[in-house]
Amino acid sequence: MEVISFLADGILLALEPINFALIILGVTVGLFIGAMPGLGSVNGVAILLPITFLVPPNSAIIFLAAIYYGAMYGGAISSVTLGIPGASTAVATTFDGRPLALQGRASLALVTAALASFVGGTVANVLFTLFAPVLASTALSFGPPEIFALMLLAFATFVGLGGDDIPKTVFSICLGLVLAAVGFDTISGEPRLVLFEIDGFMRGIGFIVLAIGVYGIGEMLWTIEQTRGEVTTTNPKMTAKGMASDAKEAMQRGWKGTTIGSLIGFFVGILPAAGATPGSLMSYGVAKMMSKTPEDYGNGSPDGVAAPEAANNSASTGSMLPMLTLGIPGSPTTAILLGGMVIWGLTPGPRLFLDETEFVWGLIGSFYISNIAALVINLAFIPLFVWMLRMPFTILAPLIFVLSIIGGFAASRSMHDLWLIVIFGIAAFFLRKFDYPLAPAVLAIVLGPIAEPTLRQSLLLSSGDPMIFFNRPIAGPITIVAIILILLPGLKFLRRKRAMAKN
């Protein structure tokens, strides 16, 4: 009962005129920043942090959290309309969101993303409200072996994301992981894989560089070559009735993905150093594995949009939990929020819930309000985003190229990275010609920086004994499930071959 009373106070605080206005402004700004390729919640929160010193800490954190929320909703927009994941959290949304847009069903994809995000956010808010302290202590029991086992599980789901050609899928995963290792060895601090002795590689290769190259440049070249420049997407005019019908279809065909994404996203989100990206990728993989029609995934399945979108919103709320209760940021954005809290004179950690009750519950209350505001604002802008797709392709294509290049520079501020984007784009075009799946490479470059240090730390803990991944109570079962999933396509292939030989 005490929790409900605190929550009611928090919601009332969030509804105060100044706080409510900041929520609306924050969500709208976040939505557009998230929709821009190359910019994500981290940019929005970092840039607007100084502005928050003009208002009290309660209002400041509410504003920044609203930007975070808006950006999570916005990430799906560029994934669906442009085919470029605006942020790593929206990579998996591209897999089915883009095919739906090309089938003239962009509004269904965007409505599904909005509703799934709302449900994911709400589930996470409820779990956060009820179980914050308990979950925080559970998250602490995840050490390097557990996190690595979780990454292994995510990679195992990638094998299912590739096509039938397992060697090409494995090549793609390994390539993404090696590219993530370029730059400096994070443990010894020595330069590593400085390819062809070009100094630019010392900065490493960011996820966004590969993603924009593959999905921005490569995808556009592929589309133009395959369709001979005659791209036709049939977009019916947006009406309130049409959107209501899309919402109904989204609920019918996307509820499974939404449920899976909401739960997986939250639990992965609360783990320190994991965050929304692994959560959304794993949710997509698990939703596909649990589906009765996995062949629909990648061809425009609403469930394939719902799972990652519910997960990234759920995880973004989840990642606030270790930040508030333990003082450990779960993602780059929460790291900036943490910095802001310190500047405002607050000390994140176990005592925050006791010493700063009004602040904490005001923030939690604002999650609920921001979630509703983000849903309404997002739905209101969907006609505008769908209108973009009705542009002639000879206008849309150069705009996508321009956004890819300018967004790529905004993310990395390096000409070296721009050239890499072009090289990756052209390479992706040729690799795709020979059926190399590229999504696993993009996913691997995102998770590589988490997987490598946790593997090395685990082996250091066990003096090089890999059994550490099997004999710990949490890591063991996760590792075994991951290994089964990795071996599954091979076993299926052998069974199919045997059946064919019999026939």
Add this chain to the structure above:
Amino acid sequence: MRQGEISLVGLLALFSLYLMWKSTELPIGYIRGQGPGGGFWPFWLACGMLLSCLASAWNWWRGLSPASRSDEPLMDAFGWRTLLYVGGSVVAFVALISIVSMYGAVAAFLFYYLRFLGRHSWFLTLTISILLPIGLFFFFEAVMLISMPQGMSFTQPVFDLMYDIIY
């Protein structure tokens, strides 16, 4: 396609070998008290890439992949022309950034694409290629506080004028 696939596999295998060799610049084994060396992770992953290439070559030899059974050319004349005109214009776009600034390169690229590839009217071409770079300038420089490359010194008077509007 058949010849193209095995050529690509060969190139990727060479790249994997290069990555394996490059990884050995740092220790690839277990160092007592320090854990796996810095080259351990990329070395074994590059090794995995090489093994995948060998498996792909085996599949090609046995005619298991669609490309290995195809006698069609990799691309027809239209495909190569598209790659040259569109891909080439993207390369030129990035090359121009260091000379005429990011916004100048955006304007030039849009002008080329809309007018010569898209065959749009002069009015539409000029409207988009002038207004979009200006809009992007205000978004990145004023709102997001992200400075884009300004090219060679001859573009400076234009930037000074634009900055006067912002500040």
